[in-house]
Amino acid sequence: MRQPRGDSRGILDPARLMRRVRFRRHLPAAPLQRWVEHYWLVDWELTEPFEQRVVPHPAVNVVFQRDGDGPEHAEVAGVGLDVFSIVLAGTGRVCGVQFRPGGFHPFWRRSVAGLTGRRRPFAELADRWPPAAAPRRVICAGTDADRCRALDELLTGWAPRPDPVTDEALRLVEAIRADRAVRRVDEFARDHGLSIRRLQRLFRTRVGVGPKWVIRRYRLHEAIERTTDGPPDWAALAAELGYADQAHLIRDFTTITGISPGTYSPRTHRRS
Template sequence: MAGPDSPRRDTRGIVDAPELFARVRFRRRAPAPALRPYLEHYWLIDWDLTEPYASHVVPHPSVNIVFQRHGTAPGFGEVSGIGLELFTQKLEATGRVCGIQFRPGGFRPFAPAVPVSHWTGRRVLLDDALPGNEAAPEAVLGPRDEDARVAALDAFLLSLAPAPDPQAARAAALADRIRHDRSILRVEDFARAEGMSARSLQRLFAAYVGVSPKWVILRYRIHEALERAESEASVDWSALAAELGYSDQAHLVRDFTATVGVPPTAYAS
């Protein structure tokens, strides 16, 4: 499971990224080298707002561990399984978040007792999710120095001593292929090309990714449509639908609207 040496720079999944970045301080940081096979990156957010703001994210097929503190309330940590719907978080006053985004397939080695589908659609306090292994939230959230926060995240994850798992590595490689290869449109064809049955591929994804391969295919396509809507002045939605493998524009519009909450043309405007 080879991870990147530096965090990705795209804004895929973030709804109205420029607005979010204008209101909060958002950074991505790379984890320690030993953790990179399992993680996408750390993501750090701090805010000091004069009025409330709601952020919206179309979740990746990734589990996150999130340490957060809102205002003067005590900080806490939680395991956030893959979100199936649009995720909305209200931010107000002051706060801080230190998040860990795992690669698809990367979380299972840290919690090998249950399939990753166990966490899908759930947010579980860290004390309950990883009993006996939880980190003190203030050890992560407390330091003023950003490097110290990253070091605390490294120390927490390394203390869990993840064991390499060939099946997790296989799932990660397959999910990564779906992310980057637009020609992958049908689960049956993809499984056949990988020398697997569709059922075996589905079982692998349930155990190590947390959602079905079909869900991953659709989610990455919506991410791309969302990014194009934000970055291009005028989008040819019919052409984009064909480019993303949809049979027609109506199917893209349906999936985009169901995921983001508004049709793509309304979102782009």
């Protein structure tokens, strides 16, 4: 049986996050797992504001949040092109759905590229959902099991339908994620019997970004993850991940995270 991902890929300074909030992942109902990576739940009770930064996956998220006793609000977050930053304060809860890359299309039923780099209020798009997909109760309430059931009901009400083109996109993105040897779009397209043009169109409409972007983002996630046990050999890691040299990896890392590898690595091991 599949288990939720146990890595911290994309989360900057994950140890600090785990010390400040309760973060966990749960699988959705079995029929939804072909499209949904996992549900992610966060609860916090803080005495001072806490900022968390994340290098997004090539995936759409639907996020419900409730701060203190205030009303619940929700948004649809397309694939994030830049680092996402959020400041948490006081008490609150989040219930998020991370779709598999390409997995939001059967729910959205139009090109996912229209959401890329954007965060849209869920209510603003409510006229596009099937009536059964409207939340019938507060999502961020009760136990983890209650919250997961509420999300299951919401997504099932969307009535997603299997689509062979989406299945192809899901399979191709997973191949990139699982194989660090994938470095070039032309070689990847050839290996999978696709033209570069068709591959790019498939990724834009189903995933929301192109295959080159996906390859680079997963390489960067791997580089960030390698800092978990201490600063890696950056030159060796650059060669392993297909960068021309260490300087290219450092530049990519710094551009996306806003922090140089030399500065970031010590920060991930400090206590705070």
